[in-house]
Amino acid sequence: MEALLAVNSVDSGVSVGPSQLGGLGLFVNKDIDGEILRIGREHTYSIYTCLELSKKIKDQTEPPVIKSLLGFYCNGLPNETRILICYMIGFEVLRRLGKLEGYKELQQYLNVLLRTEIGNLWQDEEPLLESYYELEPGNSLVNATLLEKQSGEVSELSRFISETWRVTFEEHAIQQLVAAVRSRTLEVPRKVSDDDDFSVDVTLVPLLDFANHDNSKQNAYFDLDPKTDEIVLLAKRPLSGGSEVLISYTPVEEMTRMFITYGFYPRSDGLKVVDVPFWGYHHFDRSEELAQYVFQQRQPTNLQFVLEYADGQLVDLFLNMASNYSFAGLIGPDDVPTVMENASEEQIDGALSTLLELVESYFAERVERAQEFAKFCDDYEAENGTKNIRQLVQFHLELYNKYLDKMRQIAPRAGSESLYDLVMVDGDDWVEHRLPPVYNFLTRELARH
Ligand SMILES: C[S@@+](CC[C@H](N)C(=O)[O-])C[C@H]1O[C@@H](n2cnc3c(N)ncnc32)[C@H](O)[C@@H]1O
Structure with a gap:
């Protein structure tokens, strides 16, 4: 802990310790109102500060580590996070080559990354993810993780490092570093001119990145001090000594993205x-025809649910159909605007009601398969250790069962009013809690190509 705090100003007024949320968290040492922590830009890691740092390190290795790794791991169109990951891998290689003497702060931070515990799919084995793919081929965020694993790039990278610099950097350590960076980055504002122009950089902010996320108990937030370019962590209300600092990683929590990251x-x-x-993804009468329709009309192939949690439990859910006209194909074959202009209220209610029933049969069918998969995970776990995908299956079971419960409550009161106990179209607060449905755009058939 002392080592971690040394990164920042003397007596930063915070400490890192076990959190009730699991893992470590950030705590205030004394009563605080206003500023909790202030961190200079030079103590943070973005692609810009890493570039400066790599120049300072004056790597004389042949071939130069950072440059070669950027060429190997970041060719094509890499995003900021990938470049940042590459820098961190490069710094760790330099450390293993004994070239980071005098860079104590960076070494300490690499230790933090290598020790971070993240319960996401990066730690799970390929066969398990492949089995999940059989169960749920449409979850493209899970599939992206699987594809990254199948690509073999981590083993290639490990081999490249070993062959080029005669340094051992085990695959699991690289994977750990990748997952740790992804889970610890924040989007931090940076001033780009004196006219209040800002850009946002994907940044690792040591110490501040021990702050856990909780949207309902959030008591702090970070911001930029434009005068000094420092990052400040500020209390939203007075905090008493010993309390855990909780920030918000994202205002709208999309559950799959939260789990994956x-x-x-x-x-x-x-x-x-x-x-x-x-x-x-669901086979029923006319399913092929409707899937084609949805695809041609550029409507989302996925459905979005708004979930309400209380006391740690999923207590309510709505199917959010705002800006999603995929159900128009249940009314008529014309394009979406024509169908919606000509449809009567009864036709729309009828189509939504059909959709609810189709979802019901889809979820009912999935419950059984998800239960089987959960059992498979438990057996697998008993032999091989923790499997994080179990959390994902558990969450889906809760979702399906809550939906089926709600359908059972609605069915006896059939009619257009009860429909809106479960479907949201627009004009309600719930609608604000949605994200553009940016994944799962391909149908099962198209995804194969
Ligand atoms: C930025 S780090 C926070 C520090 C981290 N807890 C640690 O031990 O180093 C983000 C990670 O903290 C954990 N985390 C944050 N908020 C959480 C929460 N509300 N519940 C469970 N885990 C949480 C997750 O493992 C996440 O990947």
Whole structure:
């Protein structure tokens, strides 16, 4: 802990310790109102500060580590996070080559990254993810992780490092570093001119990055001090000594994204969102025809649910159909605007009601398969250790069962009013809690190509 605090100004007034949320968290040592922590830009890691740092390190290795790794791992069109990951891998290689003497702060931070525990799919083995793919081929965020694993790039990187610099950097350590960087980065504002122009950089902020996420108990937030270019962590209200600092990683929590990036499903009180693949993944009469329709009309093939949590439990859910006209194909074959202009209220209610029933049969069918998969995970776990995908299956089971419960409550009161106990179209607060449905755009057939 002392080592971590040494990164920052003397007596920073915070400490790192075990959190009730699991893992470590950031705590205030004394009563605080206003500023909790202030961190100079030079103590943070973005692609810009890493570039400066790599120049300072004056790597005389042949071939130069950072440059070669950037060429190897970041060719094509890499995003900021990938470049940052590459720098961190490069710094760790330099450390293993004994070239980071005098860079104590960086070494300490690399230790933090290598020791961070993240319960996401990066730690799970390929066969398990492949089995999940059989169960749920439409979850493209999970598939992206699987594809990254299958690509073999981590083993290639490990081999490249070993052959080029005769340094051992085990695959699991590289994977750990990748997952740790992804889970610890924040989007931090940076002033780009004196006219209040800002850009946002993907940045690792040591110490501040021990702050856990909780949208309902959030008591702090970070910001930029434009006068000094420092990053400040500020209390939203007075905090008493010993309390855990909780920030918000994202105002709208899409459950799959949260799990993939951070390795946990938030269960704090309030509203959350989840996207579920649907059109093109569920087989029913006319399913092929409707999937084609949805695709041609550029409507999302997934359905989005708004979830309400209280006391750690999923207590309510709505199917959010705002800006999603995929159900128009259940009314008529014309394009979406024509169908919606000509449809009567009864036709729209009828189509939504049909959609609810289709989702019901889809989820009912999935419950059984998800239960089987959960059992498979438990057996696998008993032999091989923790498997994080179990959390994902558990969450889906909760979602399906809550939906089926709600359908059972609605069925006896059939009619257009009860429909809106479960479907949201627009004009309600719930609608604000949604994200553009950016994944699962391909149908099962198209995804194969
Ligand atoms: C920026 S780090 C925070 C520090 C981290 N807890 C640690 O031990 O180093 C983000 C990670 O913290 C954990 N985390 C943050 N908020 C959480 C929460 N509300 N519930 C469970 N885990 C959480 C997740 O593992 C996430 O990937």
